[in-house]
Amino acid sequence: MTPLNNTPQDQVFFLSDLAGIPVRNLGKKIGKLDDLMIVEHEKVAEVTSLIISRPFGYKSLLVPIGKVDELKNSGIELSLQDVEAFEGEPEENQILLKDHILDKKVIDLDGNEIDVVYDVKLLLRNGRLYATDVDFSRYGLLKRLGLRYVAQFAYHLAEMFKKETIPWTYVQRLPEKIGSFKGNVQLNILKDALPDIHPVDLADILEELSEEQRLAIFNELETDQASDTLEEMEPRVQRSLISSLDKERVADLIDEMTPAQAADVLSVLPTDQADEILDLMEHDETEKIEALLDKQVDTIANLTTKAYVRFLPDVHTDLVIAAYRTVGQESDVLDYIYVVDHDNKLKGVVSLPELLMAKQSTPLSEIMTTQLISLDCNDSITDAEEKFKRYGFSALPVLDEEDTIHGVVPYRDIMQLEHNYS
Numbered sequence: 001m002t003p004l005n006n007t008p009q010d011q012v013f014f015l016s017d018l019a020g021i022p023v024r025n026l027g028k029k030i031g032k033l034d035d036l037m038i039v040e041h042e043k044v045a046e047v048t049s050l051i052i053s054r055p056f057g058y059k060s061l062l063v064p065i066g067k068v069d070e071l072k073n074s075g076i077e078l079s080l081q082d083v084e085a086f087e088g089e090p091e092e093n094q095i096l097l098k099d100h101i102l103d104k105k106v107i108d109l110d111g112n113e114i115d116v117v118y119d120v121k122l123l124l125r126n127g128r129l130y131a132t133d134v135d136f137s138r139y140g141l142l143k144r145l146g147l148r149y150v151a152q153f154a155y156h157l158a159e160m161f162k163k164e165t166i167p168w169t170y171v172q173r174l175p176e177k178i179g180s181f182k183g184n185v186q187l188n189i190l191k192d193a194l195p196d197i198h199p200v201d202l203a204d205i206l207e208e209l210s211e212e213q214r215l216a217i218f219n220e221l222e223t224d225q226a227s228d229t230l231e232e233m234e235p236r237v238q239r240s241l242i243s244s245l246d247k248e249r250v251a252d253l254i255d256e257m258t259p260a261q262a263a264d265v266l267s268v269l270p271t272d273q274a275d276e277i278l279d280l281m282e283h284d285e286t287e288k289i290e291a292l293l294d295k296q297v298d299t300i301a302n303l304t305t306k307a308y309v310r311f312l313p314d315v316h317t318d319l320v321i322a323a324y325r326t327v328g329q330e331s332d333v334l335d336y337i338y339v340v341d342h343d344n345k346l347k348g349v350v351s352l353p354e355l356l357m358a359k360q361s362t363p364l365s366e367i368m369t370t371q372l373i374s375l376d377c378n379d380s381i382t383d384a385e386e387k388f389k390r391y392g393f394s395a396l397p398v399l400d401e402e403d404t405i406h407g408v409v410p411y412r413d414i415m416q417l418e419h420n421y422s
Contacts, residue, residue: 024077035096066127258413
């Protein structure tokens, strides 16, 4: 058997994988790993002892990490000649990873609640075991819920979630007399520095959780991310989630969508629920949404959004780039800048890559495309489909006979939503 300190290379473990694994002494099972005792250093915490629970009638064991012969996710191997010599209980001031850290709330320097410690990352190096990171990722959550298979159904998601950890160096030192610590895990980091999960990926995960688990996570999302995530969910999950949410909250989420996206979400609900939410919405295009729900769409007009980026021809590129972050937050279409005159007549279009590659202080009029592909206000859904397929744009402007722009139709609203009125 290879002693722990002769392990040839670094090994990574997670506390949730180790908790409860069998412990064998001289080949005979003597109990299970209950917890890990640590001492804190500046950037990491080092595991000093294993707490091993034994069957009823036998006292727990405190075994120094140096006495461990082999550590694997499948079990721990010891070679103690006198097991009873290691019987004992942790003292009040000793820190236990599972008891004191796992499942505690994570808060930042401002006292904002961020998440929960779902796991602790451990590193075995040169016979010494360190706690290097606290894990608040969705992958960690799934493991804690016993749903490893959900994350593993898309391995790249699992790998991404594993990276959502905070190094131990960001964890403020725990109290010396920790006792039965019931406080929060305090981080030396601000909330806005924490990573976000893409709505598409988050929707995939939420769809696999129970209603209670899904609601608990969804309620922690900011409005923008929650709206995008709701839009990406399957209809059955949308319906279940919306029924559990406050109607005002649902209205706020749907207000963030384009008319077609909003109608697509509302269409999965009973008519009375959809009408109730519509009454609460502040969307300035609710008439379009209602027309879509009633399937009274003969032309493209009701699928347009007025939330797009537009500037005058003489505005310089550096000013557009400086303002883009602000105006983009209110836009449903981000790939194009529409160049219009004071009467809102469309003069040209600049793609986002063209804007970023242009020289500073160049007027938009010098880089815009004037040979425009557009839709007419009276075009049908089929007309729009054909143009999207032919030209491959992610959005098309909708113009009247005088080239006044009445809105923009995103590609996905035509091709990917259920409201396809060919």
